[in-house]
Amino acid sequence: MSAQLPGPVMVAAGCGGTGRELEPYAGPDGLAGLDLVTRSITLDARAGGPGPRVVEVPGGLVNAVGLPNPGLEHFLATELPWLVRAGARVFVSIAGSTMGEYADLARRLSRAPGVAGLEVNVGAPDEVGAALFEVREPYHSASVIAAVRREFPTDRPVLAKLRPDVSRIVEGARSCHEAGASAVVVGNAVPAAFPDGRAGGLSGPAIAPIALRCVAEVHRALPAVPTIGCGGVHDLRSAGAYLDAGASAVQVGTALLHDPTTVARLRAALALRALQEDA
Amino acid sequence: MADERGPVDGSHPSVHVDGEVVATKRVGGYRHLTLTAPGVPERFRAGNFVAVSVAGHVARRALWVHRVRASSAFGPTLDVVVEARGSGTTWLAAQPVGARIAITGPLGRPFALPKVAVSCLLVGEGYAAAPLFPLAERLRERGCAVSLVVSAPDEAHLLSALEARRSARSVTVLTADGSVGQRGTVADHVAGLVERSDADVVYAAGPHAVLRSVAAAAERAGAWSQVAVETPTPCGTGLCHGCPLPVVGEDGVERVVRACAEGPVVRGDRIRWDALPDALGQVL
Numbered sequence: 001m002s003a004q005l006p007g008p009v010m011v012a013a014g015c016g017g018t019g020r021e022l023e024p025y026a027g028p029d030g031l032a033g034l035d036l037v038t039r040s041i042t043l044d045a046r047a048g049g050p051g052p053r054v055v056e057v058p059g060g061l062v063n064a065v066g067l068p069n070p071g072l073e074h075f076l077a078t079e080l081p082w083l084v085r086a087g088a089r090v091f092v093s094i095a096g097s098t099m100g101e102y103a104d105l106a107r108r109l110s111r112a113p114g115v116a117g118l119e120v121n122v123g124a125p126d127e128v129g130a131a132l133f134e135v136r137e138p139y140h141s142a143s144v145i146a147a148v149r150r151e152f153p154t155d156r157p158v159l160a161k162l163r164p165d166v167s168r169i170v171e172g173a174r175s176c177h178e179a180g181a182s183a184v185v186v187g188n189a190v191p192a193a194f195p196d197g198r199a200g201g202l203s204g205p206a207i208a209p210i211a212l213r214c215v216a217e218v219h220r221a222l223p224a225v226p227t228i229g230c231g232g233v234h235d236l237r238s239a240g241a242y243l244d245a246g247a248s249a250v251q252v253g254t255a256l257l258h259d260p261t262t263v264a265r266l267r268a269a270l271a272l273r274a275l276q277e278d279a
Numbered sequence: 280m281a282d283e284r285g286p287v288d289g290s291h292p293s294v295h296v297d298g299e300v301v302a303t304k305r306v307g308g309y310r311h312l313t314l315t316a317p318g319v320p321e322r323f324r325a326g327n328f329v330a331v332s333v334a335g336h337v338a339r340r341a342l343w344v345h346r347v348r349a350s351s352a353f354g355p356t357l358d359v360v361v362e363a364r365g366s367g368t369t370w371l372a373a374q375p376v377g378a379r380i381a382i383t384g385p386l387g388r389p390f391a392l393p394k395v396a397v398s399c400l401l402v403g404e405g406y407a408a409a410p411l412f413p414l415a416e417r418l419r420e421r422g423c424a425v426s427l428v429v430s431a432p433d434e435a436h437l438l439s440a441l442e443a444r445r446s447a448r449s450v451t452v453l454t455a456d457g458s459v460g461q462r463g464t465v466a467d468h469v470a471g472l473v474e475r476s477d478a479d480v481v482y483a484a485g486p487h488a489v490l491r492s493v494a495a496a497a498e499r500a501g502a503w504s505q506v507a508v509e510t511p512t513p514c515g516t517g518l519c520h521g522c523p524l525p526v527v528g529e530d531g532v533e534r535v536v537r538a539c540a541e542g543p544v545v546r547g548d549r550i551r552w553d554a555l556p557d558a559l560g561q562v563l
Binding site: 014015016017021022023024025039047048049050051052053054056059060061063065068204205254256257258259260261 | 292293294295332336337338339381383510511513514516517518519520521522523534535540
């Protein structure tokens with residue numbers, strides 16, 4: 001059975017709060033029917049990193065938030081049921097410091113009611129700083145995907161979120177797909193530094209051309225691998241660029257911090273565009 | 280004190296709207312902007328803030344609300360106070376009448392109000408004292424005796440000391456350079472002010488050092504304190520987790536919460552001050 005892929009618009013990991021903060025801005029239906037990727041959930045609770053966690057730079061934000069989350073147990077007990085009740089299609093982003101943690105997370109989430117799919121965070125801009133499993137080579141991410149896939153039912157999608165590194169992205173996408181990823185999300189924040197030299201990731205409009213190049217390369221080399229574009233999506237035009245380059249969906253992240261209604265507006269605009277194309 | 284501020288879960292939903300500058304006025308070192316923002320003034324409670332978009336910038340600028348008018352020639356309006364300190368606030372301060380600005384609000388948890396008429400001391404410094412003015416009006420409506428302290432480095436950065444006399448029983452003015460009122464800082468005077476006001480509740484708004492000294496003085500005097508924490512909030516809406524505020528929960532457990540969503544108003548005795556950076560950060 002093939003997994004039903006999300007799209008065409010998703011909320012990117014780490015930019016939708018717990019979902020509740022987004023609800024007032026999500027449009028007349030609230031979160032109903034919205035493909036939402038949660039912030040990354042780890043086995044144990046994390047308080048997040050020290051401030052400043054987010055600093056503005058021209059064209060974007062440099063962030064090192066440190067994956068603050070309540071841990072899997074608390075997420076399953078409180079945040080997930082709320083999201084499911086609100087009608088969101090919930091894709092849980094998972095992050096671990098070992099392959100075993102990724103497998104544990106996948107196994108326990110496979111039994112949780114209402115999880116539409118998983119997104120595996122294997123391309124964080126600074127895994128070492130975030131105490132995550134380090135992904136230097138494509139086989140690192142592929143082995144995480146394989147471990148997750150073994151624990152998660154095949155009728156629900158597993159997305160691999162990769163770093164938008166144009167020299168490695170095709171190989172990374174190929175090996176993750178072969179390891180069982182239903183689609184690849186291209187990509188994460190670009191490795192960067194804060195003005196004071198601390199490691200972080202750059203996100204926002206500044207990275208759109210980088211992620212777009214990566215999507216185009218993956219689509220050219222691997223037309224059968226579904227790709228989801230992520231990086232600087234904020235309107236019909238920026239979303240359309242990814243879709244025209246071969247992406248099957250886009251994720252909206254940083255733009256929500258600038259305008260929390262972005263996803264609602266983009267969903268409406270894409271629905272209208274689809275209607276016009278049909279006509 | 281009863282906490283009837285409402286949950287953080289959107290039961291008093293905020294809105295994201297296209298606002299318009301309907302008046303702009305320079306007052307000392309600040310620019311006061313009067314804005315329309317359909318739905319925001321109607322939902323506002325003292326201590327809430329708004330996040331505005333600045334052309335060419337990704338992060339939002341959080342602004343305290345200084346005053347809300349239920350009706351005017353332009354309909355309901357809100358006033359914000361801007362100090363031009365960086366490119367974003369300089370742009371905002373330069374917006375002329377008629378300029379359109381995307382506004383999200385009201386945001387954050389407001390001040391908790393006492394259920395019965397008690398004595399309240401309000402201490403504010405600089406432009407960040409703004410939320411104390413609508414608070415003073417609410418408290419007066421409830422029959423509370425309000426003493427207000429406005430402080431600033433100098434006269435040009437003193438916010439609305441004259442207007443304050445409308446809703447406060449007594450107003451004390453402090454300037455660090457002694458250009459008007461008493462010379463000195465909040466830290467210098469706060470112990471005596473808390474004692475003289477015989478306050479049951481102390482409210483504070485301003486830089487972290489001011490909030491900390493007020494919270495400590497309230498604690499010593501056995502009064503409740505509520506402080507409005509100003510920290511850079513990249514989104515203002517709770518989405519990005521970019522404004523960490525170290526606190527101790529009701530259960531005694533140390534946590535890091537979001538200043539924008541679980542704050543900006545928190546009990547002064549709940550903040551882990553040593554873990555809170557004093558600098559206001561980079562978002563200006």
